[in-house]
Amino acid sequence: MEYFSGLPINGEILKITFVQVMILANLAIGIFLIGMYMNLKKWGMGSTGYGQPPSKSILAFPKMLMYQMNEHAHVHNQSVLETFVLDIIFQRRILRRSPLRWFMHFTIFVGWMTLFVFSLLMFLVEMIHMAGDKIGFHSLPDFMNPEIFRELLSVPNDIFSYILLTGIIIAIYRRLFVAKVREATIAYDSVLLAGLTFIVITGFVADGIRTGRFWGFGLPFEWAPPAALFHVIVSLLFCIAYIPFSKYIHMIAIPLALLANKGGE
Template sequence: MPGGRYLKDRIGLYLLFSAAILTFSVAVLVLPYETVYVESRDGLMLFLAVMIACVFVFLLGTMYNMLIWMQGKGLVGAPERRLLRAMSVALKVVVSRRFWKALGVFAKDGLYLSKLKGRSRLRWFMHLLILGGFALMFVLDLVVTFSLDILRYGPMIDEDGWAKMWVRDFAFDLAGLMMLVGLSIAAVRRFVFRPKIVRTELPDAVSVVFLLLIVLGGFVLEGMGLAAHMEDHTVNHEYSFVGYLFSLATPPSVSEFYDEFWLVHGVMSALFIAYIPFSKLFHMIATPIAIEVDGLVSKEVSGA
């Protein structure tokens, strides 16, 4: 029965969605967070609750976008069924030799933006800094969280550890600086020079300003910790080269408000994650992936 098969596909898709949310929620709640610098556990729990809710919205928005793509012109079959097939093909690619080729396509078109490079060097460089910094920070977050809260890796914890200095301090500052420069270029183009080819609509302005505030807030937060010589902020300041500059203009007394500022920064970051599927940033990254996956699905169907 077509109706029964359609219902089965929908149930399967939403079960996967629910499993993803449940897995993320459990992972978030069981981590010890021993290296988080906030003293208020209530503030930490509030942030985690907001983060889980925002990831729920992110996954829901992502699924919505993918279902819309699966309703494209010329596509046959229920969008849920096509999406499940695409996910199945993508999983097969991940565990096959084709993974590195697919990863190369994503890196070239999704992160390096090779097609944009030929049209405008400035736009390409700007987006490369923003997306590259964003991707680097995402990877660093995963590595640091796994190293600190699961492995309890000593060099990542000790203030003199090589991983603490080069990964938690230097690499994070580098990623943040990349985003800060890219977003500053975007802001100047959109709000100062305003070239005719750039149409600044409200969602574009919100994305640039909101992300710029998040990046600046991260450096201000780091500067507060360095200025007050908080835990893990007492030595080797030169590795946090951007945060150190912010600390020079930060009086140590502001550390009294560190917990509140950390919570505001964390909630803003979580809200931006929820907003990603509804922004141009998502389509810029996801479109090359969707094209590659669609090609793989077509090859599998034709070869069947």
């Protein structure tokens, strides 16, 4: 399985194999894990009890989190399941403050996470198909064929891509035209929003070139593989490797804080 980068070298188009793409993916995951290690170490630097010295163990934070989740809270005593569903998935705390802000957060969250799951499923199907070819096993169901599975995901991918795009458009509108939000915006926020917008646009363009839709801007079909490859690489670096080092770490930190506090304000 080969991906074409579209870069001409010595008169030939440079080909990047599936294995090399997986190396890039593992590199992004490795950077992500290093960043999370650094964050866990930082989060675990505090004292684990009154009068006790600061901890220097990376396990201090996970241990404290599990302890807090099992403790009888003084004020908030809702279950972990209720906290996960209502406060983390449906983000009701944001809804109470601003329905528009909630809708923006919810569409970005649902769009991003669902497309991420679809990408994982596509990856698993490709890996299973390749493993079957290697061992001579060809009795997989038809939908496990990568080409067929990609077409099965086509409509859901479109739906959740537009959901994500809706949230991004609302975020851009708020940053540009809502005075309170615009005044509170810093360069860090703008970089994150610009990066996410760029990734979504490159995804639409790559799909538009492949399918001939208006998002392809009439570009020739031969540009589809390099456009898709470019989108994948940028997504790996920005949506995985960059998370622990950016403001997007709140996607992990806030749910953990909510679980530790059992919801509440």
